[in-house]
Amino acid sequence: MQIKPYRIGYRTLKTALGMTLAVILSRLIGLDNYASSAILVVLCIKDTRVKSFEAAIYRFIACFIAIMIGSVFFTYLGSTPIVLGVMVLLFIPVTVMIGVQEGIVTSCVIILHLYMAKVIDFNLIINEILLLIIGIGIALIMNMFMPSLxxxxxxxxxxxxxxxxxxxxxxxxxxxxxxxxxxxxxxxxxxxxxxxxxxxxxxxxxxxxxxxxxxxxxxxxxxxxxxxxxxxxxxxxxxxxxxxxxxxxxxxxxxxxxxxxxxxxxxxxxxxxxxxxxxxxxxxxxxxxxxxxxxxxxxxxxxxxxxxxxxxxxxxxxxxx
Known part of the structure; x- marks a missing residue:
């Protein structure tokens, strides 16, 4: 095992700054699970602008599908581990079918929010959508700053x-x-x-x-x-x-x-x-x-x-x- 020299890369700097901004903004707005916006930033920081933009679209679509399917499942079938497993069993093939499987990991964050919620209502859905907009949006802004090669x-x-x-x-x-x-x-x-x-x-x-x-x-x-x-x-x-x-x-x-x-x-x-x-x-x-x-x-x-x-x-x- 070889220990590499300690260094802070450009992508690391953008990730740290993006996570900080996402948590601060989400908390100021008063969103529940505001720390999750930082996870969205980490998942959407990419090596290039084009990849970042594509990842943002795929993740947003996948998360929107997760919100719709999760709301129906957990509202009518209950928030139990079995329902969670069945819901994921249905959700993942859907994302693969429409080609947004890159957003599966991001969607799991939203799914768990719905699973842990006592009541799934309009306010919760708006909360999750705002978390997505802040996390993905800040990641996109961070990725606009790419060093010239x-x-x-x-x-x-x-x-x-x-x-x-x-x-x-x-x-x-x-x-x-x-x-x-x-x-x-x-x-x-x-x-x-x-x-x-x-x-x-x-x-x-x-x-x-x-x-x-x-x-x-x-x-x-x-x-x-x-x-x-x-x-x-x-x-x-x-x-x-x-x-x-x-x-x-x-x-x-x-x-x-x-x-x-x-x-x-x-x-x-x-x-x-x-x-x-x-x-x-x-x-x-x-x-x-x-x-x-x-x-x-x-x-x-x-x-x-x-x-x-x-x-x-x-x-x-x-x-x-």
């Missing part, structure tokens, strides 16, 4: 670009020194960083009601495609045994790619250089040994992978923040 997204972007710079630089060195081991950053670690960045970018989308996409997400998706090509390039370079003039040309190309990973307009220029290399390779001397043949074949395949790598970036364009 742009700083974290930029950190991931810089880290991934640094890894791409190092990888392509090592590839360039490897083409000049065929027997040298390619000490690239861990592809698995780079892949994990891209997945985390995509998840964060998707979360940022969910913080906006009118925006359904995020250019950061498409950017990291583009890098994920390029990473797959880089893995294939590494295998090809490691299979090469001979260093020829053609290999040096490709080395210079990859060096240019490495130096311009962060640039938004380098792809077309590098593609032009790549096509020039392909034209030059058409006039090279034919391989004399099987090793040279395999090496030059791997080189042609490498150029195809680099071409696809550059085309993916060219099609993406620039990152629009």
């Amino acid at each position: 742009d700083h974290k997204l930029n950190q991931y972007k810089r880290k991934i670009e640094d890894d791409f710079i190092l990888i392509t630089f090592v590839f360039s060195e490897g083409l000049n020194n065929p027997n040298k081991k390619l000490n690239t950053p861990s592809f698995d670690q780079v892949s994990q960083n891209i997945k985390k960045a995509k998840s964060l970018a998707f979360r940022e989308v969910k913080n906006h009601f009118v925006r359904n996409e995020n250019s950061y997400y498409h950017y990291f998706d583009m890098r994920q495609e390029q990473l797959t090509l880089l893995k294939r390039m590494k295998n090809l370079i490691e299979s090469m045994q001979h260093s020829q003039h053609a290999h040096h040309l490709c080395s210079q190309l990859l060096l240019d790619v490495s130096q311009n990973v962060q640039s938004n307009d380098y792809s077309l220029m590098r593609l032009h250089s790549l096509y020039e290399i392909k034209i030059k390779l058409q006039s090279i001397e034919l391989p004399k040994t099987q090793g040279e043949l395999e090496s030059i074949a791997a080189l042609f395949q490498l150029l195809n992978e680099v071409e696809e790598y550059l085309q993916i970036k060219s099609q993406f364009g620039s990152l629009k923040k």
